[in-house]
Amino acid sequence: MLSAHTLGCIRGERRLFAGIDLAVEPGQCLHVRGENGVGKTSLLRILAGLAAPAEGSVAWRGQPVARVVDDYHQNLLFLGHHNALKEDLTALENLMFAAGLDGATLTEDEATGALRRFGLRGREDLPVRCLSAGQKRRVLLARLLTRKAPLWILDEPFAALDTGAVQALADLIAEHLAIGGMTVMTSHQAIPLNNVRSLQL
Amino acid sequence: MKAFAFVVRRDLLLAMRRKSDVLSALFFFVIVSSLFPLGIGAETALLRKIAPGVIWVAALLSTMLGLQRMFAADHADGTLEQMALSPEPLALLVGGKIAAHWLVCGLPLVALAPLIGLQFDLSGAELGILVLALLLGTPVLSLIGSVGAALTLGVRGGGVLLSLLVLPLYIPTLIFGSGAVYAHTAGQDAGAHLSLLGALLVLGLFFAPWATTAAIRIAIE
Numbered sequence: 001m002l003s004a005h006t007l008g009c010i011r012g013e014r015r016l017f018a019g020i021d022l023a024v025e026p027g028q029c030l031h032v033r034g035e036n037g038v039g040k041t042s043l044l045r046i047l048a049g050l051a052a053p054a055e056g057s058v059a060w061r062g063q064p065v066a067r068v069v070d071d072y073h074q075n076l077l078f079l080g081h082h083n084a085l086k087e088d089l090t091a092l093e094n095l096m097f098a099a100g101l102d103g104a105t106l107t108e109d110e111a112t113g114a115l116r117r118f119g120l121r122g123r124e125d126l127p128v129r130c131l132s133a134g135q136k137r138r139v140l141l142a143r144l145l146t147r148k149a150p151l152w153i154l155d156e157p158f159a160a161l162d163t164g165a166v167q168a169l170a171d172l173i174a175e176h177l178a179i180g181g182m183t184v185m186t187s188h189q190a191i192p193l194n195n196v197r198s199l200q201l
Numbered sequence: 202m203k204a205f206a207f208v209v210r211r212d213l214l215l216a217m218r219r220k221s222d223v224l225s226a227l228f229f230f231v232i233v234s235s236l237f238p239l240g241i242g243a244e245t246a247l248l249r250k251i252a253p254g255v256i257w258v259a260a261l262l263s264t265m266l267g268l269q270r271m272f273a274a275d276h277a278d279g280t281l282e283q284m285a286l287s288p289e290p291l292a293l294l295v296g297g298k299i300a301a302h303w304l305v306c307g308l309p310l311v312a313l314a315p316l317i318g319l320q321f322d323l324s325g326a327e328l329g330i331l332v333l334a335l336l337l338g339t340p341v342l343s344l345i346g347s348v349g350a351a352l353t354l355g356v357r358g359g360g361v362l363l364s365l366l367v368l369p370l371y372i373p374t375l376i377f378g379s380g381a382v383y384a385h386t387a388g389q390d391a392g393a394h395l396s397l398l399g400a401l402l403v404l405g406l407f408f409a410p411w412a413t414t415a416a417i418r419i420a421i422e
Contacts, residue, residue: 073287105206
């Protein structure tokens with residue numbers, strides 16, 4: 001499980017937030033809310049370990065993250081603002097290489113299956129630059145399916161998705177929670193899920 | 202090691218899909234080093250004397266052209282973040298990127314060097330030493346360059362800064378690389394220079410991925 005204690009973040013001269021306590025247990029989803037610029041993305045980046053907090057600490061299974069970095073990264077999937085897709089590679093290649101970077105094994109069939117589940121049938125072999133913004137996001141969602149990490153940290157996962165894909169993603173998160181996964185996400189929309197706790201920044 | 206091979210394969214595939222970037226650096230090398238024989242004329246003694254220096258400087262500059270792209274695209278599209286969060290050590294993945302950069306920007310220079318050397322009327326033995334020196338030296342260029350490329354990530358006008366940062370660090374490689382050929386021409390043993398190049402390579406292999414990794418962590422924070 002993931003927990004954080006009295007997290008604070010300072011950007012330049014400005015204090016974004018301070019004294020944030022949170023805990024996410026298996027099967028739970030934490031929805032981080034707040035206006036633009038209050039530091040939602042900064043909070044997620046601190047939780048993922050990409051940025052250091054100005055104060056406070058993040059713990060994974062009761063241990064400070066810095067001490068269990070390998071174990072933490074093994075169990076974490078972070079999807080940020082940037083979609084980390086290579087425009088010149090096909091959707092399938094992107095998925096395969098993303099798995100390769102994680103040191104995971106992924107067969108081509110699994111990858112194709114994941115892409116099809118998100119409505120990219122017939123587009124597996126197109127360069128990603130030929131896909132629309134929403135379709136690119138769908139490639140990322142396929143990554144959620146193939147990575148098999150218990151903890152998902154998602155920054156605006158619903159952005160640029162059509163209603164069908166929003167529902168598909170919500171179903172995917174619900175499945176993930178049902179098997180004991182954890183999710184921390186930001187979203188400006190209401191999340192069509194049970195078992196969601198909110199954190200207002 | 203599997204992740205290392207994956208990164209190399211990925212970067213080679215990307216280079217294949219963007220051939221123009223790679224080819225322009227190669228053509229730059231060929232053209233710059235061909236301008237000298239054309240400009241100086243058929244004075245073979247002079248050409249032979251300047252050949253190693255000119256070819257090495259052209260190789261340095263042509264490697265520089267590819268350096269900026271080494272991490273810039275991965276930084277812009279968030280791939281570096283994903284690499285930093287990978288269970289695999291970041292230094293290993295960065296090592297893969299450096300290796301791919303050398304395969305794309307360094308190795309072709311080594312292969313082309315004998316052809317360029319012929320324009321300067323170098324003898325067969327001198328060409329051999331030149332190729333050997335480049336084979337040892339170009340990986341050093343990629344390794345040192347990766348540190349500069351990572352340090353200038355996200356900096357506006359990073360290209361010029363990168364050259365100012367990296368070119369001075371290339372000086373030892375340049376001196377020993379061209380020195381090896383000069384030593385052979387002067388009738389001495391080129392082994393000492395080649396050994397020093399080898400030592401630079403070992404040092405680079407040991408320190409550069411680590412320094413690059415540290416710089417990348419700063420850049421993505």
